[in-house]
């Protein structure tokens with residue numbers, strides 16, 4: 001048996017194919033950010049982890 005039973009959940013960025021390795025267990029619908037290209041990714045399922053590009057929010061909230 002493998003001793004590595006604590007393998008991090010991870011998936012691949014659909015934008016740049018970089019590895020997405022969440023710091024903790026992601027939740028469905030959570031937004032993660034790609035470390036490689038900075039794109040925002042929405043978690044669409046968690047087991048196995050899969051993500052989609054999050055819709056870009058360009059709204060100006062009056063900053």
Ligand SMILES: [Zn+2]
Pocket residue numbers: 013014015016017018034035036037038039
């Ligand atoms: Zn990326």
